[in-house]
Amino acid sequence: xxxxxxxxxxxxxxxxxxxxxxxxxxxxxxxxxxxxxxxxxxxxxxxxxxxxxxxxxxxxxxxxxxxxxxxxxxxxxxxxxxxxxxxxxxxxxxxxxxxxxxxxxxxxxxxxxxxxxxxxxxxxxxxxxxxxxxxxxxxxxxxxxxxxxxxxxxxxxxxxxxxxxxxxxxxxxxxxxxxxxxxxxxxxxxxxxxxx
Numbered sequence: 565x566x567x568x569x570x571x572x573x574x575x576x577x578x579x580x581x582x583x584x585x586x587x588x589x590x591x592x593x594x595x596x597x598x599x600x601x602x603x604x605x606x607x608x609x610x611x612x613x614x615x616x617x618x619x620x621x622x623x624x625x626x627x628x629x630x631x632x633x634x635x636x637x638x639x640x641x642x643x644x645x646x647x648x649x650x651x652x653x654x655x656x657x658x659x660x661x662x663x664x665x666x667x668x669x670x671x672x673x674x675x676x677x678x679x680x681x682x683x684x685x686x687x688x689x690x691x692x693x694x695x696x697x698x699x700x701x702x703x704x705x706x707x708x709x710x711x712x713x714x715x716x717x718x719x720x721x722x723x724x725x726x727x728x729x730x731x732x733x734x735x736x737x738x739x740x741x742x743x744x745x746x747x748x749x750x751x752x753x754x755x756x757x758x759x760x
């Protein structure tokens with residue numbers, strides 16, 4: 565319960581941080597930097613997709629542009645936006661998993677075992693994402709990258725568990741989104757390290 569409160573409080577703080585940054589920026593500044601920031605998003609997503617065969621450029625660009633503050637920020641801000649989106653998605657996925665587990669009529673016993681494993685992976689993943697954001701804000705980019713990689717591994721393990729049991733995964737979309745958002749954040753963190 566304490567962990568859940570900690571994550572909710574942190575998400576609440578991030579929301580108001582982004583709201584403050586957005587409101588603090590005047591309309592003229594937003595208009596002047598919007599083109600630059602969209603270019604930054606597109607350039608960043610293109611650079612990342614060129615470095616990886618699993619990185620989805622379209623997903624990256626659409627996800628980052630969906631958040632208004634990302635259009636008025638720098639590379640560090642984009643990393644925080646991506647991590648916040650990953651945290652929101654992981655938290656939502658954990659809620660979906662718990663709902664599926666409460667539905668006793670859902671699936672085969674093997675599927676129930678997979679859901680139990682995913683519950684553990686995402687419970688840990690949410691806390692790990694909070695740690696990743698904290699490490700990033702402290703300038704510990706190596707630690708942030710390691711935490712993001714761990715969450716990506718968790719999403720992959722969750723998805724592959726269903727395949728190993730020859731069960732259809734009810735979480736394919738959620739696992740993909742969490743994996744991709746963490747990959748976006750990880751790539752940006754690595755770009756920051758390489759430009760340091």
